Amino acid sequence: MSNGMYAGDSALEAHGLGMRYRRGWALKDCSFRLPAGRICGLVGPNGAGKTTLLSIMAHVLEPTEGTLSVFGAAPGSVDSGRTSFLTQEKPLFRGFSVAETLRLGQELNPGWDQRTAEDIVRAGDVPFDAKIGTLSGGQRTRVALALALGKRPDLLLLDEPMSDLDPVARKELTGTLLAEAAEHGTTVLMSTHVLAELENVCDYLVVLSGGGVRLAGDVDELLSVHTMVTGAKEGEDLPASLAHHPLVESRISGRQFTALIRPDSPATGPWETDKPSMEELLLAYLRSPDALPLITPTAQAQDQDQAYNTRTVAA
Amino acid sequence: MEFRIDRRNGVPAFQQIVQQTKQALRLGVLVPGDRLPTAKDVAEVSAVNPNTTLKAYRELEREGLVEPRPGKGTFVRRTLARPSASTDSPLYGELVAWVSRAAEAGLEQEDVAALVASAMEKQYAAGTETAATTTRSTGE
Structure with a gap:
């Protein structure tokens, strides 16, 4: 095995x-x-x-x-x-x-x-x-x-x-x-x-x-290629510097944004990154039928x- | 030995198994020669995917702590228990005294935890780097 x-x-x-x-x-x-x-x-x-x-x-x-x-x-x-x-x-x-x-x-x-x-x-x-x-x-x-x-x-x-x-x-x-x-x-x-x-x-x-x-x-593989990003929104939207990362789902609540991305390169910037849980990953894909399939x-x-x-x- | 897998704390299950095994090795709950529960046992008791358990055991094997014996199971190779890390060591006594001084100075539990984490990071994050550099220079 x-x-x-x-x-x-x-x-x-x-x-x-x-x-x-x-x-x-x-x-x-x-x-x-x-x-x-x-x-x-x-x-x-x-x-x-x-x-x-x-x-x-x-x-x-x-x-x-x-x-x-x-x-x-x-x-x-x-x-x-x-x-x-x-x-x-x-x-x-x-x-x-x-x-x-x-x-x-x-x-x-x-x-x-x-x-x-x-x-x-x-x-x-x-x-x-x-x-x-x-x-x-x-x-x-x-x-x-x-x-x-x-x-x-x-x-x-x-x-x-x-x-x-x-x-x-x-x-x-x-x-x-x-x-x-x-x-x-x-x-x-x-x-x-x-x-x-x-x-x-x-x-x-x-x-x-x-x-x-x-x-x-594979679950570990799917989790490892996604990143959960949280930070302060820019204007009315996500920070522009985040835009070149493929986005699965984003939400805005007050001044804060939360986004699940599939970064090609490390997503560094004025925000916090974390690995998603399986539930977060699944919910994001279930809520976003238009996200690029993986x-x-x-x-x-x-x-x-x-x-x-x-x-x-x-x- | 039974693993307690917390599904809510965000730490992957295989890491929880690795950590709990190491903790058992530190505390002397597991000693060299002991057999770890099989992936089937863990699946039955904790409802954890057998591949997760095998992944954790491979990680422990990579660190030289356990070894698989084909057809028999996975066995403990060495212990992590250290006399100077036990609760009757002088180091522990100093720590208890320090924590009590911190409490007297008005620090909350979270403040103490943050200070300890910060001091540990300063010591061990730098420590790994130095160790890596040393290894590299001796290697050349």
């Missing part, structure tokens, strides 16, 4: 991915790469295309245009490895007991890991003989996660996984998820609205907005010829 982790194999590669529903494009010209073994946060406002993107990866939806490869193969094909997809609705059979639900997982999945699945259920004190329909939202999430992890996936796709959990269960299940990922080298892609949930959990980020990729890359080198989709088939020609 040294350098290979950074440059190594791709878990996901999207080339010009697009998805059109009757009401319009949900996803448009989406290109990025996720290296294998990463735990990646998928962030974006409501309707940004997160669920659509996850559904294409899980082979639930076919893209209208572009291609996606999972471990170098077509989604759903034998070579693309095992994929678990935990949807927001967490569909489980209400009439089944917890034990029967795990039994179903065992029957349907070669390589099923019954112990992992049972441990996750047991850690939440969920009775094995309880019917799914009688469980609380949090307990149901736990069973669904047990099912997803029991499958021993190479790629784990989670759509808003922790939204109905209390803080204790959230931390506990996040710990379980990360420990499983650490042990098996699972690549995880999880969407969320709760930005604080991502801090220290994700080492990779993909930000979607308006159906396109706004930001993608896809770091490790997150860039590689040579088109290496994709498993040629890209569908867009109109």
